[in-house]
Amino acid sequence: MSWTDLVYLGLLLGALGCMALIDHRARLLLFSAHPVRGAAVLLTGTAVFLAWDVVAIGADYYERGGGAMTGIELAPHLPLEELFFILFLCYVTLVLHGLTARWAAARARRARGGTR
Amino acid sequence: MTAATQHRTSTALRQIVGSSRPVSWINTAYPFAAAFVMAGGIADTGVTELVLGALYFLVPYNLLMYGLNDVWDYESDLRNPRKGGIEGVVLSRRWHRVTVWAAVATNVPFLVYLVAVGDPTSTAVLAVSVFAVVAYSAPRLRFKERPVLDSATSSTHFVSPAVFGIALADGAFTGPVLAALIGFFCWGMASQAFGAVQDVEADRAVGIGSVATWLGAARTVRAAMACYVVGGLVLIATGWPGMLAALLAVPYVVSIAPFRNLADADCEQAHAGWSRFLWLNIVTGFLVTQLLIWIALR
Numbered sequence: 001m002s003w004t005d006l007v008y009l010g011l012l013l014g015a016l017g018c019m020a021l022i023d024h025r026a027r028l029l030l031f032s033a034h035p036v037r038g039a040a041v042l043l044t045g046t047a048v049f050l051a052w053d054v055v056a057i058g059a060d061y062y063e064r065g066g067g068a069m070t071g072i073e074l075a076p077h078l079p080l081e082e083l084f085f086i087l088f089l090c091y092v093t094l095v096l097h098g099l100t101a102r103w104a105a106a107r108a109r110r111a112r113g114g115t116r
Numbered sequence: 117m118t119a120a121t122q123h124r125t126s127t128a129l130r131q132i133v134g135s136s137r138p139v140s141w142i143n144t145a146y147p148f149a150a151a152f153v154m155a156g157g158i159a160d161t162g163v164t165e166l167v168l169g170a171l172y173f174l175v176p177y178n179l180l181m182y183g184l185n186d187v188w189d190y191e192s193d194l195r196n197p198r199k200g201g202i203e204g205v206v207l208s209r210r211w212h213r214v215t216v217w218a219a220v221a222t223n224v225p226f227l228v229y230l231v232a233v234g235d236p237t238s239t240a241v242l243a244v245s246v247f248a249v250v251a252y253s254a255p256r257l258r259f260k261e262r263p264v265l266d267s268a269t270s271s272t273h274f275v276s277p278a279v280f281g282i283a284l285a286d287g288a289f290t291g292p293v294l295a296a297l298i299g300f301f302c303w304g305m306a307s308q309a310f311g312a313v314q315d316v317e318a319d320r321a322v323g324i325g326s327v328a329t330w331l332g333a334a335r336t337v338r339a340a341m342a343c344y345v346v347g348g349l350v351l352i353a354t355g356w357p358g359m360l361a362a363l364l365a366v367p368y369v370v371s372i373a374p375f376r377n378l379a380d381a382d383c384e385q386a387h388a389g390w391s392r393f394l395w396l397n398i399v400t401g402f403l404v405t406q407l408l409i410w411i412a413l414r
Contacts (some may be wrong), residue, residue, distance in 0.1 A: 003164075004162070004163035067158070067163070
């Protein structure tokens with residue numbers, strides 16, 4: 001195994017780390033006042049997409065491809081990296097959702113001429 | 117390590133990272149990585165070259181560019197409150213030596229590696245790249261103070277990593293590839309020129325030249341708009357579907373159009389356009405990525 005096999009997994013972990021930094025800074029999800037609720041939403045999303053993958057692989061729509069991967073498979077055609085990709089996809093969506101909701105709320109407050 | 121030294125080390129690290137402009141890291145790493153991948157570099161050259169090249173253009177390259185710039189610009193930066201925010205940390209004199217040392221120490225190993233894995237063409241491009249970075253702010257050369265050359269040099273900072281990526285991947289400089297690079301170069305010149313508008317008064321006050329002090333605020337904005345349009349038109353020559361990137365020039369023109377009659381005395385109002393530009397780049401980068409994925413999958 002060459003170190004380049006770890007590149008994709010490394011990039012995913014790096015991107016997840018970046019999401020965690022934003023989360024930590026803005027207190028959105030895992031670092032919010034309700035971390036358990038945040039984690040539950042994140043894991044539910046991940047589980048749904050994982051189920052989607054399993055169904056799609058079973059129906060021969062998806063198959064493993066690409067390089068720079070560890071080659072570790074959780075199930076046939078389901079690489080380890082896919083789990084982290086789905087986790088990232090859900091995390092980035094929830095972070096964007098949190099930031100957008102906060103931005104919209106601040107805008108609405110300003111529009112009403114509320115105190116700042 | 118005592119608590120005091122630990123504190124000093126973390127302050128130094130903060131200063132060095134801050135002066136490398138983390139918000140701009142992506143602007144140089146992405147052109148390299150995207151060009152390398154699109155030119156078929158992964159198959160022909162390798163993932164190691166991609167990763168180490170991208171890391172080089174992510175941090176050390178920017179530290180060399182902005183760190184040296186901050187050191188050499190110290191005097192004029194002191195009089196510019198804008199340089200304390202997102203665009204950088206005004207370096208206090210005591211950090212100058214640390215910054216220069218860090219810039220050289222992080223650049224040399226990467227440059228040695230990139231020369232070793234490259235060929236004469238890629239090394240020539242890399243030399244142009246590093247020269248443009250140093251010449252931009254180095255004493256005597258001071259390309260940033262020479263109207264038009266300032267915009268061209270700044271654009272070279274962002275386009276040359278892409279040219280280097282193609283050269284390192286042994287990619288061919290075909291018509292569409294050249295069109296993409298020229299369009300990108302026009303975008304870079306326009307953006308630098310517009311960025312200089314907000315500093316017209318501050319630069320003139322300390323006797324610094326730029327494309328904007330030379331043309332004045334309104335004419336610089338118009339020149340930048342024209343440059344964006346030319347860049348967009350050149351992108352049409354990339355063929356389908358690359359030509360869709362021409363549409364991405366439109367938001368840039370629209371974004372700076374409100375400043376086309378800006379009086380020099382009001383130049384700082386252009387900062388609102390600059391903040392919008394920083395956001396626009398993130399959205400545009402996303403759309404360019406989708407386009408590149410489409411092209412790669414065809």
